[in-house]
Amino acid sequence: MSVLRRLFEKKTLARDLLALSLVLGATAVQAEGPSLAEAYKALASRKMVDLTHSFSPSTPVWQGFGQATFTTASDPKTYRPYTLEKDGFRTTFYSMVGQYGTHVDPPAHFHENGITLDQIPLREMLLPLVVLDITPLLGKDPNHAITVQDILDWEKKHGRVPEGSFAALRTDMYKDFGNPERFKRHPFPAWSLAAVQFLFEKRKITAIGHESLDTDITSTLDAEKWVLGQGRYQIEVMAHLDKVPPTGALIVVTWPKVANGLGFPARAFAIVP
Amino acid sequence: MSVLRRLFEKKTLARDLLALSLVLGATAVQAEGPSLAEAYKALASRKMVDLTHSFSPSTPVWQGFGQATFTTASDPKTYRPYTLEKDGFRTTFYSMVGQYGTHVDPPAHFHENGITLDQIPLREMLLPLVVLDITPLLGKDPNHAITVQDILDWEKKHGRVPEGSFAALRTDMYKDFGNPERFKRHPFPAWSLAAVQFLFEKRKITAIGHESLDTDITSTLDAEKWVLGQGRYQIEVMAHLDKVPPTGALIVVTWPKVANGLGFPARAFAIVP
Numbered sequence: 438m439s440v441l442r443r444l445f446e447k448k449t450l451a452r453d454l455l456a457l458s459l460v461l462g463a464t465a466v467q468a469e470g471p472s473l474a475e476a477y478k479a480l481a482s483r484k485m486v487d488l489t490h491s492f493s494p495s496t497p498v499w500q501g502f503g504q505a506t507f508t509t510a511s512d513p514k515t516y517r518p519y520t521l522e523k524d525g526f527r528t529t530f531y532s533m534v535g536q537y538g539t540h541v542d543p544p545a546h547f548h549e550n551g552i553t554l555d556q557i558p559l560r561e562m563l564l565p566l567v568v569l570d571i572t573p574l575l576g577k578d579p580n581h582a583i584t585v586q587d588i589l590d591w592e593k594k595h596g597r598v599p600e601g602s603f604a605a606l607r608t609d610m611y612k613d614f615g616n617p618e619r620f621k622r623h624p625f626p627a628w629s630l631a632a633v634q635f636l637f638e639k640r641k642i643t644a645i646g647h648e649s650l651d652t653d654i655t656s657t658l659d660a661e662k663w664v665l666g667q668g669r670y671q672i673e674v675m676a677h678l679d680k681v682p683p684t685g686a687l688i689v690v691t692w693p694k695v696a697n698g699l700g701f702p703a704r705a706f707a708i709v710p
Numbered sequence: 711m712s713v714l715r716r717l718f719e720k721k722t723l724a725r726d727l728l729a730l731s732l733v734l735g736a737t738a739v740q741a742e743g744p745s746l747a748e749a750y751k752a753l754a755s756r757k758m759v760d761l762t763h764s765f766s767p768s769t770p771v772w773q774g775f776g777q778a779t780f781t782t783a784s785d786p787k788t789y790r791p792y793t794l795e796k797d798g799f800r801t802t803f804y805s806m807v808g809q810y811g812t813h814v815d816p817p818a819h820f821h822e823n824g825i826t827l828d829q830i831p832l833r834e835m836l837l838p839l840v841v842l843d844i845t846p847l848l849g850k851d852p853n854h855a856i857t858v859q860d861i862l863d864w865e866k867k868h869g870r871v872p873e874g875s876f877a878a879l880r881t882d883m884y885k886d887f888g889n890p891e892r893f894k895r896h897p898f899p900a901w902s903l904a905a906v907q908f909l910f911e912k913r914k915i916t917a918i919g920h921e922s923l924d925t926d927i928t929s930t931l932d933a934e935k936w937v938l939g940q941g942r943y944q945i946e947v948m949a950h951l952d953k954v955p956p957t958g959a960l961i962v963v964t965w966p967k968v969a970n971g972l973g974f975p976a977r978a979f980a981i982v983p
Contacts, residue, residue, distance in 0.1 A: 467755060468752070468755050468756055468983070469751050469752060469755040470744070470748050470749075470751040470752040470755070471743070471744045471748055471749065471752045472752065472983070473752060473753070473756065473958065473959070473960055473981060473983050474838075474958075475743050475744055475749075475752070476743075476744065476748075476749040476750075476752040476753055476960075477836070477838060477960055478742050478743035479741070479742065479743040479744045479745065479746060479748070479749040480746070480749055480836060481833065481836065482740060482741050482742040482743070483741055483746065485832040485833060486832075487832055487967070489966070489967045490967065491828045491967045491968070491969040492966070492967065492968060492969060493968075493969035493970070501785055501786075501792075502783060502786070502801075503786035510775060510807045510808070512774055513774070513775070513776035519774075521820070521821075521822055525820065525930065525931065525935065526819055526820050526931075527818075527819065527972055528775075528807060528808050528809055528819060528972045528973045529807070529808050529968075529971070529972050529973070530805070530806070530807050530808075531804065531805070531806055531807075531808065531968075531974075532803070532804070532805045533803070533804055534783045534801060534802070534803050534804075535783070535801050535802050535803075535804060536801055538966065538967070539966070539967065545800075546799055546800065546801060547794070547798065547799050548794075549794055555764045559758040559759075559760055559979045560754065560758060562962070562977075562979070563750070563753060563754065563962065565747075565750060657798065658798065658799075662798070685746060685747075686746070687746055687749075687750055689835070689836065689962060689964065691962065691964050691977040691979075692966070692977060693762070693765070693811065693812070693965070693966065693974070693975030693976060693977055694760070694762045694763065694764045694765065694811070694812065694975075694977060695764070695765060695766075695802075695804075695975075696764040696765060696766035697766070698802070699800055699801045699802050700801050700802070701804075701966070702966030702967075702968075703966060704835075704964040704965060704966055704967060704977075706832045706835070706964075708746060710741070710745070710746050
């Protein structure tokens with residue numbers, strides 16, 4: 438057997454093992470706290486807040502991608518669109534870039550060997566949520582990028598950012614979503630590289646999210662590149678971060694399982710104490 | 711101020727607000743059971759099982775829709791595909807029908823006035839999961855449609871199907887997903903109309919899911935039409951229902967928020983006791 442072939446088979450085996458472990462989820466830790474039935478009761482009795490925009494062909498998108506098109510799905514043989522009257526059902530055919538609407542960016546979006554969105558563990562889809570609000574700073578500088586000092590100030594009021602949490606940046610920019618030209622402005626309120634480095638390295642958070650189309654305003658997308666380079670995902674174009682508390686909520690954040698996915702529309706919602 | 715004192719004051723405030731809301735007759739749901747932090751601990755320490763297939767251009771799909779195409783996203787002006795080398799990122803352009811891979815069917819898929827997938831409440835995206843296993847009956851009839859009696863037999867062993875739960879039909883048909891021609895066979899193990907009527911009317915479940923491309927084998931899709939006609943959603947093409955227990959697990963099931971969506975890829979996973 439050639440060395441190359443052996444290498445390939447090893448890689449395949451490793452991939453199969455990875456796939457298997459992803460299917461089964463991370464090895465279960467010892468069950469802690471209340472039963473699942475009690476936990477369910479606690480979650481189901483709370484208010485839930487949608488952190489996701491509805492998306493359509495007119496949704497603001499980065500100009501380098503272009504708008505999605507939604508058409509009535511048709512029979513691929515006759516090109517006749519399906520109708521409720523003739524066929525008993527109707528549905529839609531989508532043509533769109535993965536980075537559309539509220540969406541997930543996996544590490545592979547920016548990095549050759551980064552994991553794709555089908556490889557992100559289920560365990561990272563239910564997390565404590567912290568919301569870092571920089572709206573009070575935007576009067577003075579409408580394009581303020583959150584600093585490490587801003588995070589330390591936040592911690593003085595709300596306690597330490599919990600390990601393993603999802604940190605969302607509140608800017609109220611989501612309110613411009615219905616005005617695509619304003620929503621796509623540059624610069625915009627954003628993350629700084631130092632802030633995301635502090636959150637992932639010192640606070641050991643799991644993921645970030647923000648309301649804008651991009652993580653930061655540098656031409657090389659330094660903060661985005663760094664976050665994805667850590668093997669971490671981010672959620673872009675989030676909504677309603679003004680409707681959840683700074684701390685104490687949980688976020689459910691998932692996306693369809695696109696094989697080798699480099700980005701796709703996602704759904705995020707908060708469960709509020 | 712000490713953490714304990716802050717906690718105490720928060721608790722007192724919460725109690726006062728609760729009292730106030732009772733006085734005012736507010737309709738907010740009352741928080742029950744453990745705190746969100748305790749609930750999170752219970753969920754995060756459990757095993758999670760992905761109930762979703764990865765989808766790709768070769769995924770089995772109903773022949774009346776045709777395969778998805780995935781292409782490298784390009785600059786809409788120059789048609790040059792983006793590359794990591796030149797652009798620092800890469801992503802995918804998708805052309806596909808909404809009913810692709812593991813997907814959600816909202817009521818509007820079959821009914822003029824049914825709700826679309828962006829209108830399904832968040833509250834229906836986290837539910838107790840019951841798995842009705844008909845694999846022992848498939849030796850005798852490989853296309854058995856689950857009956858009311860089968861459900862009553864299940865209840866003798868596992869207790870009453872809980873109100874508000876997500877009922878999934880286990881057939882192990884998901885194992886044929888990698889063999890599209892076999893996966894798309896007709897007939898196949900399915901729901902009967904009487905079984906879904908019993909579950910929604912007598913057990914008051916919230917949603918159903920199954921491993922096949924369709925709910926039932928009637929030419930008029932009687933069970934599917936009836937379920938969606940109740941204002942309820944269903945998840946099709948589920949996976950790994952053999953890896954979750956008949957009862958006691960929770961399901962997290964969500965999908966991107968497509969405006970007026972008639973169907974779209976979804977993500978479902980179980981949290982297992």
